[in-house]
Amino acid sequence: MTNTLSVAQWSERILIGNLMKAFFFLVFILLSSFISNDSYAAEQAEQLFNQLKPSLYQIKLIDKASGEKSFIGSGFQINKNGIIATNYHVISSYALHPKKYRIEYLDHQGNKGELTLQSVDVINDLALVKRAVKREIPFLKLSQTTPYKGDKLFSLGNPHDLGMIVVPGTYNGLKKESFNERIHFTGSINAGMSGGPVVNKQAEVVGVNVATSGNSIGFLVPHNKLVALYQNFQQAPPESIEKQMAQQLMANQEKLMAAIFNSSWQVKQLGAQGSIPIIDVPFIRCWGDSNTDKTDALILTAIANCSLDENIYISSRFFTGSLDIEFRTMQAKNISANKFYHLYQQQISQAGAGNIAGKDNVTEYQCHHDLVMPDNQAINNKSILCTRAYKKFPDLFDVLYLSASIDKDKQALVSHFTIAGINQANALAFTRRFMEAVSWK
Amino acid sequence: MEINKTEINKTEIEDMASATEKPLTKEIIIEEVSRNYKLLHRYKLSQQQIHIGRDYQNDIILSDPHICPSHASIEFRAGHWQLIDHQTVNGSFVENPTQKKHDAHQHIVKDGDIISLGKSQLRIFFNDHKVLPTLAFSPFESFVDLMRNPITLFLSIALFVFITGNVFYLNQPIEVNFSQLFVPTISMALGFALWPASVALISYLNKYDSRIMAQLGVSFVFFNLMWLSSVLESIVSFNSASNAILPLLVMLPSVALAFCLFWLNGYIGFQMTATRRAIVAAAITTLLFGGSYLVNYSKKPEFNPRPQYNATIMMPSLLLTSSNSVDNFIKDSEKLFEQTKKEVLK
Secondary structure, X not given: OOOOOOHHHHHHHHHHHHHHHOOOOOOOOOOHHHHHHOHHHHHHHHHHHXXXXXXXXXXXXXEOOOOOEEEEEXXXXXXXXXXXXXXXXXHHHHHHOOOOEEEEEEOOOOOEEEEEEEEEEOOOOEEEEEEOXXXXXXXXXXXXXOOXXXXXEEEEXXXXXXXXXXXXXXXXXXXXXXXXXXXXXXXXXXXXXXXXXXXXXXXXXXXXXXXXXXXXXXXXXXXXXXXXXXXXXXXXXXXXXXXXXXXXXXHHHHHHHHHXXXXXXXXXXXXXXXXXXXXXXXXXXXXXXXOOXXXXXXXXXXXXXXXXXXXXXXXXXXXXXXXXXXXXXXXXXXXXXXXXXXXXXXXXXXXXXXXXXXOOOXXXXXXXXXXXXXXOOOOOEEXXXXXXXXXXXXXXXXXXXXXXXXXXXXXXXXXXXXXXXXXXXXXXXHHHHHHHHOEEO | OOOXXXXXXXXXXXXXXXXXXXXXXXXXXXXXXXXXXXXXXXXXEOOOEEEEEOOOOOXXXXXXXOOOOOOEEEEEEOOEXXXXXXXXXXXXXXXXXXXXXXXXXXXXXXXXXXXXXXXXXXXXXXXXXXXXXXXXXXXXXXXXXXXXXXXXXXXXXXXXXXXXXXXXXXXXXXXXXXXXXXXXHHHHXXXXXHHHHHHHHXXXXXXXXXXXXXXXXXXXXXXXXXXXXXXXXXXXXXXXXXXXXXXXXXXXXXXHHHHHHHHHHHHHHOOOOHHHHHHHHHHHHHHHXXXXXXXXXXXXXXOOOOOOOOOOOOOHHHOOOOOEOHHHHHHXXXXXXXXXXXXXXX
C-alpha cells in the first residue's frame, strides 16, 4: 500500500530529512525581484539587518572525530545571558549522540565558541542552546502580538553557508489545517537558514524559520511556541534532553489522540457497499483514487486515503507523529471468487511502515493476526496488527493495522492504518474504534 | 551385486579353519568387478588350471594394458586353489576390503577373495558360496509399476500441467489467454521433470537400470501431492490465528512427502540397504528444507523496517472456522505490545 503525500508535506520532508547532507536541495531563488521592486523595503531590511546582526549566529554541528562541520543552521540570541534559540533539527544529531558532536557558533564578527544544549521542543522543532558570556549581550525581543495577514516580515539566516542574509516576505497566517501550528510565510527560506529568526518591522521575533515547500512558500514556528519553551526552561530546566523529548512525544500523541477520539467519526460510503469512518478533524485530510478508467483491469478498485500532513523530526533517519488511514474497496469484474481472492491477497501482502525509522530507533515489527467479526456482525475480516517499540522513548510504539474482508465472494473491503509514536492504551483504543467503524452497508 | 562384508569375513574364518578337510571342489567362479565391486563379467570354470592375462590363449582374457600377456594362473593343488603370479611387471595383489593389500603370489585363494591385476579386479567364489536370501517383491513394486504405466504417467503429468497452469492463471492480475499460460506451464513441467531425469541418469551412470518412466511417474505423482499439501497449508493458515500450532503441524506433510519421494527415487534407481536408502532420503530432505531455510536466513537484512505478517486469505467457501470478537483481538494485541517491549531490552 502506498501513502500519498501532499506536495507540501513531501518537500518539507525533503528539507528536514536531507539537511544532514549539507548543501543540497532547492534552487536558490533570486531575491532581486523582491528587492528592486520595493526600494523602501530594501532600505528597511538593511537597517534591520544591521541592527540585529550582533544577535545572529551561524550554528554549526562539528563532528568531533573529523573536526569538520556536519550540519549548519542559524540561531539568535533571546536573552542577555547567552541563551540562543535555534531549530531542534539543527542540533538533533547532538541531542541524540552528544559524544559524537559538539555545537559551535559563529557570530557576525567571525568569533567562534562552543554552545551547550539547554532544552528542546521536538514537537515544534525548537531548541535552546547557551554560549558562555562575560558581559551582557544584545538580544532579540520576542513579540507580544501576532502579525496580521499581509504584514511584511523579515527572515534572517545563513543559507548554504553563504553568509548571513535577510529575506523580506509576507505573513500569511497559520498553515491551514495544521495540528501543530506553523506560520505560512511567503518568502524564500533555504537550507542553512533553519533556526534563524523572522522579525516584524519593529525587530521583534514573530517566528523561527523551519521549513520550505519551495517557490517562496516557507514555514515558521510561531513565536509563542518559543516563548513557552523559554518560560518553561526558566522555571525548570530539563533533567535530560532524552527524557524531555520522550515527555513531549508522549504529550503530543495524547493531545492528537484526544482530538481524534473527541471528534465525530462520520460514516461514508466507499465503492458500492463499503462503509468507512472519516475522522472529522481539520488536520486529517483525505484523498481519493480509483481505476475506473482502466478497462482491462480485472478488479475495480477505489481508494480513500486520509492522513495527518505532518510528522515530527527526530533525526534524519527517524520520523514520528504521522498517521495514515487507507480504505480500499475491490469489486471483481469477470473472474471467479478463487482468482479474485488470489489477486486480493497480492494487494494486501506488502503493507509498510508509515514513518521512516531505523535499527537504532525501533525494534522490528511483531505481528499477530486473527479472523475477527465485530459484534454488529456486519463484516468478517482477517485482521493483522503489528507494532514496534521505540528504543529511546519508553512506552511509545509504531502500530500498523491491516484488515481484509473475507465474507463476500467478489467484493472486498480493506481497512488499514499506521500511527507512529503512540502509546499502548491509545493504540488499542483507536484500533478498537476503527475496527468497529468499518463494515458493509 | 552387493557384497556383504561380514559375510566375507565369516567365510574367510571358516575357510581357514576347514581348509584341509573341505571336500574337493574344482568348480570356481571368477568375477571381473569394477573398482567399487560392480560386476562386469562372470566366469564359471571347472578346470585344474586357469590362465589369466591379456593374450588370447588365456582362459580369462583381460584387456587392461597394465596386465601382462600371461599374467597369472590359478591352480588347483592339494585341495586348494593357489594363485601363481608369472613375475609380472605390475604384480598381483590380494586386496580384500577388510585386509591390508599384499602380494598374491602363491596365495591360497579363499571364497570371496579379491585379486587385483594391473588396474582390474577379480573376485573369486567357490560354488558353495552362500548367497543372500531371496528378496520378496515389496508392495512398492506394484505401486511403482502402476505409476510407470504410460496412462498413469500421462495422467499425472497432465494433472501437474493443469494445476500449474491454474496457479499461473490465478496469480495474473490481467486477462490471459491460453497461449500465454502455455509457455510458463510447459517450462515448469519440464523443469520439474529434470529431477526424475537426473536421478535416472545417475542410476544409469552407476550401472543400474535407469527406469526413467518409473522415476517420472513416481515424481509427478508426488509433485501433485505436494501441490495438494500446499493448498491444505494455505487453508489451515487462512483459518487459524497467529498463535495457533496447527499451521506448523501442516508443514509436516510436505516434509514427509519430500522424504517419501526421495526414498522412492532411491528405491527405483539404486540397489542399497534399507537403512542406507532411508539415510540418503533423509539427507536430501534436510538439504532441501534446511537449505531453503538457510538461503532465506542469509537473505534476511539486519533490520527489516517492514512488518512480516501472514496475509493468507481465501474465498469465503474455504472459511471453516468462526471468527473472534474485537474484544479478544484487542486482548491478544496487549500481549503483542508486551512482546515488543521485551524486544527493546534485548
